Amino acid sequence: MSVRITALTDPDTSPFGHRLAWLASDTDGTPVGSAFLRLHTGAGQGHLAVLELHVHPAERRNRTGSRLLDAAVAAARRDGRRCVVTQAGAGSPGDRFLPARGFRRVLTLTFTRLPLAEADPAALAAITDRPHPGYRLTSWEGTVPDGLAETFVASRHAMDDMPMGGTDFGTVTWDLDRVRAAAAAVEKRGDHLHTVAALDASDGSIAGFTELVVPGDGKGDGQHYGTGVLPRHRGHGLARWMKAASIRRAHERYPDLGGLLTDTADNNPYMRRVNDALGYVPIHTAFEYQLDLRHG
DSSP: OOOEEEEEOOOOEETTEEEEEEEEEOTTOOEEEEEEEEEEOSTTOTTEEEEEEEEOGGGTTTTHHHHHHHHHHHHHHHTTOSEEEEEEETTSHHHHHHHHTTOEEEEEEEEEEEEGGGOOHHHHHHHHHSOOTTEEEEEEESSOOHHHHHHHHHHGGGGTTOOOTTOOOOOOOOOHHHHHHHHHHHHHTTOEEEEEEEEETTTOOEEEEEEEEEOTTSOEEEEEEEEEEOGGGTTSSHHHHHHHHHHHHHHHHOTTEEEEEEEEETTOHHHHHHHHHTTOEEEEEEEEEEEEOOOO
């Protein structure tokens, strides 16, 4: 069967990047595959392109995926990108396809889930209520309050040394506009963004934070977006403290929520231990793949 690849206009743009899109369709115009390529434009990531590629199972092995990939990689080259990064589940068709097309595996991610029905409210209360001398917890929903905005932006540097394996991910430069844009994007799609932060009691600055996004209807699964502690505040158990408080809030506020999802790099043993201690259970493994582009 003949497959046609059509470039599309993708309205998904932001101040920090935009997406290109391609649709694969059969002779009847039925969609059989798609590719999306996000071209990051923020400082520190102008070299990066992130790919999502999907092919209907019936259309695999007839070069539909290869043609979509060729279109995306050619666009990345034209835009002067240094690498294309994508993700595939362990043992999936993508996990077999990508190495054959020159991608190398650069990071292993373990996805875990905490079933909220199995969460122990008493245990969570014991963790969150235990004093951490020199620190106190605070929380907010949606955009960071003005009084904490400056220190919250500064606290985003806690993610600068997040283990990324061999991924050429660059650095994400956070300012107040980006913080507010991220919160606005969650609100625009109707979901709830909850943040718990640990404050340094000596000056009120944020020492660490954890973010959780809950579906707008309060059902299904929530998704942890990030947990970080600034280097000078590590070693005090703040990540476990903050995450337990986030779980406790979700458990109390959203009785119909099924569970909480998170993913952790296998070379981040500290956060893996935190998640294990809080009851998160592995559900699947995925790999980050990277294609290094050569120009000229």
